[in-house]
Amino acid sequence: MEYSPSVLGQMLFTGALMGSIYGAVAMGFSLIFGVAKIVNFAHGGVVVWVMYGVLLAARSGVAHPYVAGLVAIPLCYWIGHGVQRTLMARVSAMSDDMQIIYTFGLLLVLTYMAQFFFGPDVHYLPTSGRSVEFGGVVLQAETIIAGALALGSALALHAFLSRTWLGKAIRASADNRRGAMLIGLDVTRLSRVAMALSFALAALAGTILITVTTFYPLRAFELAVLAFVIVVLGGMDNVFASFVAGVLIGMLEALGTLIFSPSIAQMAIYALIFAVLLVRPQGLLSRQATK
Amino acid sequence: MQKDQDSIGQNDRQNIRRAVLKGGAVAAGAAFVPQFAKAATEIPIGVVVGLTGAAADYGRDALRAFQLVADRVNRSGGIKSLGGATIKLLVADHQSDLRVASSETERLITRENVLGILGWAASGPARVGSEVSERYQVASIDTSVDYKLTERGLKYFYRAAINTRQTCERGVEFVQEMEKTQGAAVRRVAIVHEDLAYGTGAGDLFKAAIERVGRWQLVDRVAYTAAKLTEASGIVNKLKAQNVDVVFQASYPADGILIQRAMKQLRLNLVANVHPAGAPPNLQYVGNLKDDANYVITTLGWTPSMAEKLPAGAKATVDEYTKRHNVAVQDQAGYSLSAAAAMVAALSQISSLDRAALWQAIDKIDVTFGQDPNVIIPFGIKWDEKHDNSKAQPVVTQILGQQLAVVSPKELASHAPVVPAPAWDKRG
Numbered sequence: 001m002e003y004s005p006s007v008l009g010q011m012l013f014t015g016a017l018m019g020s021i022y023g024a025v026a027m028g029f030s031l032i033f034g035v036a037k038i039v040n041f042a043h044g045g046v047v048v049w050v051m052y053g054v055l056l057a058a059r060s061g062v063a064h065p066y067v068a069g070l071v072a073i074p075l076c077y078w079i080g081h082g083v084q085r086t087l088m089a090r091v092s093a094m095s096d097d098m099q100i101i102y103t104f105g106l107l108l109v110l111t112y113m114a115q116f117f118f119g120p121d122v123h124y125l126p127t128s129g130r131s132v133e134f135g136g137v138v139l140q141a142e143t144i145i146a147g148a149l150a151l152g153s154a155l156a157l158h159a160f161l162s163r164t165w166l167g168k169a170i171r172a173s174a175d176n177r178r179g180a181m182l183i184g185l186d187v188t189r190l191s192r193v194a195m196a197l198s199f200a201l202a203a204l205a206g207t208i209l210i211t212v213t214t215f216y217p218l219r220a221f222e223l224a225v226l227a228f229v230i231v232v233l234g235g236m237d238n239v240f241a242s243f244v245a246g247v248l249i250g251m252l253e254a255l256g257t258l259i260f261s262p263s264i265a266q267m268a269i270y271a272l273i274f275a276v277l278l279v280r281p282q283g284l285l286s287r288q289a290t291k
Numbered sequence: 292m293q294k295d296q297d298s299i300g301q302n303d304r305q306n307i308r309r310a311v312l313k314g315g316a317v318a319a320g321a322a323f324v325p326q327f328a329k330a331a332t333e334i335p336i337g338v339v340v341g342l343t344g345a346a347a348d349y350g351r352d353a354l355r356a357f358q359l360v361a362d363r364v365n366r367s368g369g370i371k372s373l374g375g376a377t378i379k380l381l382v383a384d385h386q387s388d389l390r391v392a393s394s395e396t397e398r399l400i401t402r403e404n405v406l407g408i409l410g411w412a413a414s415g416p417a418r419v420g421s422e423v424s425e426r427y428q429v430a431s432i433d434t435s436v437d438y439k440l441t442e443r444g445l446k447y448f449y450r451a452a453i454n455t456r457q458t459c460e461r462g463v464e465f466v467q468e469m470e471k472t473q474g475a476a477v478r479r480v481a482i483v484h485e486d487l488a489y490g491t492g493a494g495d496l497f498k499a500a501i502e503r504v505g506r507w508q509l510v511d512r513v514a515y516t517a518a519k520l521t522e523a524s525g526i527v528n529k530l531k532a533q534n535v536d537v538v539f540q541a542s543y544p545a546d547g548i549l550i551q552r553a554m555k556q557l558r559l560n561l562v563a564n565v566h567p568a569g570a571p572p573n574l575q576y577v578g579n580l581k582d583d584a585n586y587v588i589t590t591l592g593w594t595p596s597m598a599e600k601l602p603a604g605a606k607a608t609v610d611e612y613t614k615r616h617n618v619a620v621q622d623q624a625g626y627s628l629s630a631a632a633a634m635v636a637a638l639s640q641i642s643s644l645d646r647a648a649l650w651q652a653i654d655k656i657d658v659t660f661g662q663d664p665n666v667i668i669p670f671g672i673k674w675d676e677k678h679d680n681s682k683a684q685p686v687v688t689q690i691l692g693q694q695l696a697v698v699s700p701k702e703l704a705s706h707a708p709v710v711p712a713p714a715w716d717k718r719g
Contacts, residue, residue: 258528
């Protein structure tokens with residue numbers, strides 16, 4: 001089958017925009033792994049809880065989803081701070097296995113609490129119906145805004161981590177925790193800031209996701225797996241690489257769907273992850289060698 | 292009045308208990324009799340449905356229907372052939388989990404000594420649960436829709452619901468009818484389905500039915516991973532690139548909503564989008580898509596709008612259900628009312644609490660629509676050689692004004708079909 005330029009363009013633009021959104025979901029997951037060395041599966045649960053919060057605000061007429069997101073982001077930042085002080089305080093002292101069990105347990109708690117409070121039903125916010133068209137490509141306004149917000153947040157986070165003192169301190173703590181302590185950095189405080197930022201990124205991801213997709217409590221598991229897969233592909237220690245890996249997965253998914261089928265595209269992504277783990281376990285985009 | 296009924300019921304139960312104790316002494320050597328003799332005033336019927344998990348919507352609807360029929364029978368003096376014994380429903384939640392479906396079915400059979408089973412209201416749990424009931428030779432009447440369930444040659448398993456073979460084949464037939472009556476030009480068709488049992492089975496059935504038509508070109512069969520779609524413009528873009536006229540689709544609500552939204556976004560104008568039940572009858576589909584759900588066609592056994600054309604007795608059942616549970620009678624509830632009615636009809640044919648006797652009675656069931664007010668789905672219940680309900684006939688519905696309206700057959704139709712569906716930019 002031959003594909004017209006408009007069909008290919010549609011797939012590539014949609015894939016890149018959706019991939020940016022996937023990247024936004026994964027950045028918070030990557031950040032907390034990089035700094036606190038915690039594989040935080042509960043991240044998917046936080047994203048879904050934010051989606052419910054935004055849904056309630058939007059459906060009750062209290063606030064537009066983006067306005068609700070503006071409230072959710074700082075709120076989640078402080079919740080993340082509190083979570084690192086309390087629930088996560090002892091996690092860094094646990095073994096890697098126990099950490100995974102602990103955060104997976106938190107994911108279960110968040111998912112089933114969402115099911116208890118909101119029921120198992122599917123939710124979806126109606127779209128504005130506005131779209132942008134060029135050369136036979138139709139892009140929905142919400143998808144463009146979501147992709148742009150995801151890209152903006154990735155660039156802002158990258159600038160924060162590479163240009164500010166606090167960002168550099170977080171990276172130093174991620175690269176060498178013991179060294180950071182020796183030069184007088186308060187790694188406990190830095191972990192709290194990283195967790196707070198991770199929660200804020202989850203809030204951003206939840207806000208943009210709700211404008212483009214359906215969701216229900218069990219979506220938390222899929223998001224946790226998606227974030228994990230993207231971070232493995234990009235490199236566990238590089239936040240911006242996670243964003244790029246998200247875009248890569250979005251485009252692979254789009255092209256795989258067009259050329260083969262959605263099921264085969266999904267399978268190909270997991271096959272790619274498996275290949276990356278075998279050949280380059282530090283991730284495709286990571287500059288660090290495997291220890 | 293209620294008190295009188297209760298006291299009458301108590302006397303009856305005492306008399307029955309005495310009779311059964313006498314009988315029990317005579318038959319003390321029989322293995323099963325002592326177990327049932329203790330509960331002779333009650334007929335233990337197992338109900339295994341999903342009250343939690345992914346199939347909870349269907350399980351709750353099924354249980355509501357079973358309870359309504361059992362309560363009606365018990366209020367009217369129980370099962371006459373069993374001396375007025377009342378039906379006791381022993382309910383287990385399979386949690387939409389195959390392992391739990393198996394263990395709970397076994398528990399009801401071995402520990403609660405149920406005489407028969409009503410369930411499972413979800414194809415996956417039905418597949419494993421029915422294997423267990425078959426092993427123990429306990430008759431079961433199911434309300435799941437996967438056509439493969441009755442293709443396993445099970446002796447003790449019956450299905451009251453419409454199955455996907457019937458709904459898929461009716462969907463393809465309906466499009467052929469629309470070609471003739473509405474002048475709809477159909478050349479290129481595609482199948483879109485999720486990749487679990489329901490979607491894959493429906494995809495196979497659609498493919499076979501389309502091949503039998505012969506003159507349509509099946510340009511693509513798109514399978515996607517169920518409940519994993521984040522957006523569906525990839526699928527729809529692919530269909531658009533192939534200029535499809537009709538899409539035959541089998542989706543669950545979360546994916547169905549995304550695909551329909553992408554059809555609007557990319558303005559995929561179709562002659563018809565046909566589903567075998569699946570997403571469109573689910574309240575979440577129209578609830579989320581609103582007017583964007585309009586003109587989607589779905590073939591199923593029951594939709595609440597059919598209540599308007601029911602005979603008085605069946606209409607009273609629908610009204611009682613709605614009043615009692617404060618929800619409309621959805622298709623799963625309709626199938627479950629039929630399943631419970633079949634079980635009651637079989638119980639009325641036996642004179643002892645014997646599993647083999649119940650199985651034989653179920654096997655001979657022939658309930659005519661209009662005779663039993665508990666049966667609201669046209670056109671009654673009778674099993675074919677596979678133990679499917681040969682009297683069940685799917686209706687074709689179309690979402691019009693955000694409501695599922697019956698458009699075929701004529702005797703049940705409330706609206707004329709709108710085929711081809713209006714182009715997206717011509718919709719209000």
